[in-house]
Amino acid sequence: MLAPMQGLTNQAMRRLFIDWVRPDTVFTEFMRVNASAPVHRLSATDLREIDSQEGGAPLVVQLIGHGREALVAAARSAQAAGAAHINLNMGCPYGRMTSGLTGGGMLRRPELLEEIIFALRAVITGSFSVKLRAGYDDPLQIFDLLPLFETAGVDFLVLHPRTVAQEYQGLADHAITSRVVRQTRLPVIANGDIRTVADGARLLEESGAAGLMLGRGAIADPLLFERLRGRAPAEPARPERAAMLRRYLQELLARYGELFCGETQVLSKVKGVLATFVDADFEHAVRQLRKARTMPAFRARLAELE
Helix, strand or coil: CCCCCCCCHHHHHHHHHHHHCCCCCCEEEECCCCCCCCCCCCCCCHHHCCEEEHHHHHHHHECCCCCHHHHHHHHHHHHHHHCCCEEEEECCCCCCCHHCHHHHHHHHHHHHHHHHHHHHHHCCCEEEEEEEEEEEECCCCCHHHHHHHHHCCEEEEEEEEEEEECCCCCCCCCCHHHHHHHHHHCCEEEEEECCHHHHHHHHHHHCCCCEEEEHHHHHHHHHHHHHHHEEEEEECCHHHHHHHHHHHHHHHHHHHHHHHCCCHHCCCCCCCHHHCCCCHHHHHHHHHHHCCCHHHHHHHHHHHHC
């Protein structure tokens, strides 16, 4: 699965991945549930993006918000717009998502979750999944929540085994993933710190997870999907990595040019993608690309990348 990543996995990025490597499933960026809206509780822009498939791949609509009534209304609206797969974000570790009862902040008040999860399951006619952290500040909190998810009839879990309080510090503790897999009958999709074929293969073997959700590792290397499938080199040489990076960024410039307004916004979005790169061989080149202030300068530096 291609992970939902706010500001990164927009429609243009998702379609590039589908065209190049066809993930088994793609997710929208999270769709904010507007508790003050009288009917839909989702923005008109979000409603236009909703579908059951995107380019032939199942499209999961990820909701983020709080309050049973608002979330139920949003789920109904999403389904009316064509959604067949809905996911509840209970893991986002930033800002209002942790200070309130939204995203990862929902784990601060676990006593409120039962009515929300059961109410959503009652109105969602297609698949219903939950993406969550291992806990708010206790990495073992997930084990107290498993009976709720099972009893409510959630279809699968996506687990990122850090706490919300950790944000992205330290390493994802996939020993927790393994324990969760053993202790629940629900399929568990493993997420977090999967950047190489070795990472993914080891995680699948050691945890018994039903699948992988690829985030920053795939944004930095879209071919990670094909590498894990054995259809692209697991450890490509530098020239191949350079060629892929040039092609990737050129393709993004073209696609973002159709989605966003003006060169400044396009450059900003592409630089957001570059922030996921951790390849030491291209550290200097990526730094120079991120310094480019104009499109001609960016393209010139990209052409020099080798």
